Amino acid sequence: MAKPRSFGDRLRSLFGGGEPSAAESDAKPVDTGDDVIVPESWVRDALRKVLDPEVGIDIVELGLVYAIETSPGRVRVDMTMTTPSCPSGPQLRDEAAYAIKVALPEAREIDVRLVWDPPWTPDKMSAAAKKRLGWGGS
């Protein structure tokens, strides 16, 4: 099992996202006694492993992850699809939950929900994803 920190760094280097930000590199789990609160940035890094196969870019960069909430032993994620007509929604939701489970064993309860409000729009993609898909005429 990869340590969460190195897992995230490895994903970052694989994706070409550069060094972790100061805030992210400082993130540490908070031990509340029985359970641990994992940093949100670790969850985000775990979700970078889930790719949209059609474009080969991860769901974080595509702006499909709307919210991440962490509490002792728990992780809750709200994510969306580009459209409700996409049949891959439930599968990507389960892949997201699995990616968190593998990367963050501290999270005993993982709840990933598919939400449709607000609807996904192309401007939710990261600058790196837009560039890779050819925005700006590149």
Next chain:
Amino acid sequence: MPHDISPPWRVPLLVLAFASLAVGTAAGLSRLGWPITAPAASHGPLMIAAFFGTVIALERAVAIGARWAYLGPLASGLGGIALATGIGGGYALSLAAVGSLVLFAATLSIFARQRALFTFTLTLGALAWFVASLLRIDGREAWQVAPWWIGFLVLTIAGERLELSRFLPPSPLAQRVFAAILAWIVVSLIATAFAPEPATTSFGAALVVLALWLLRQDIARRTVHERGLTRFIAVALLAGYFWLALGGAAIVAAGGLAPGSPSYDAALHMILVGFVFSMVFGHAPIIFPAVLRVQVPYSPLFYLPLATLHASLVVRIVGDYLGDFAMRSAGGMGNAVALALFVLVTVSAVVRGGRTRIS
């Protein structure tokens, strides 16, 4: 989702679809002179309504996650069995109509949730199948409803690609051009009721323009530079657009779709084999995991059925236009071999991937 059905219950629906594909392919081969006993007259309905209709309706049902939507693939799938077993063509027509109506309702519910040009396009696609089904009940022959069937599949795929083009959004002008092509297709289809030949020719011309639009706007042009599965999907799509343009041009050149003519076989199969099946091959590694929750790990072997499909289609089309029946038959057999390879490669990938560990 509490109202959805679990993946194992979706398996019988896919089995119905692939049974229709097998019998429909055998029926096609018997038409091409191969010594196979199969319901030759049912080739078109088996392939379009019972196979494509069932898998598209199943995919849509999974997307909306509502139990009632599975009645669509169940009905059209059972319609395929009625055709394949020869139990009753009348039942098959009614079941296809029910299947297409449920798909239309499911797609309409998506449109109600997300009013956009692409959901509207998907809705029109489903409606085209429903119209084709009603026309069949009204006594029209398969060749007479062929433009509506093609409209169903082409609009469904175009709507899905328009949705994905939001990753690299088309300009407002390009979107207006798409809307104009959509209107052109719909008007042409309606006009087939009054002036079949000119309307079908106009429909063919619209397909050429649509193919050019898709070739220019689809993100496949970008993603073909990626790797693995993403690249494979893009290759399948781009090759498919090439055939869609040629198929449309073949309709225009022949001045319509005259049954029994070499251009009829050529145009239909350029569109339905070269374009639609290429898209199916490309997306199976995404759709199977979505529908059955199995893993379909990418392998370069995926290119084998795809290359066989396109190469054998070239043979078939050249045979059509040269009037060389043996060549056309050989190409048709090549198409069937490509389908068999596709099933084989996909099933072996599922076995290799094992059941997903995702609970």
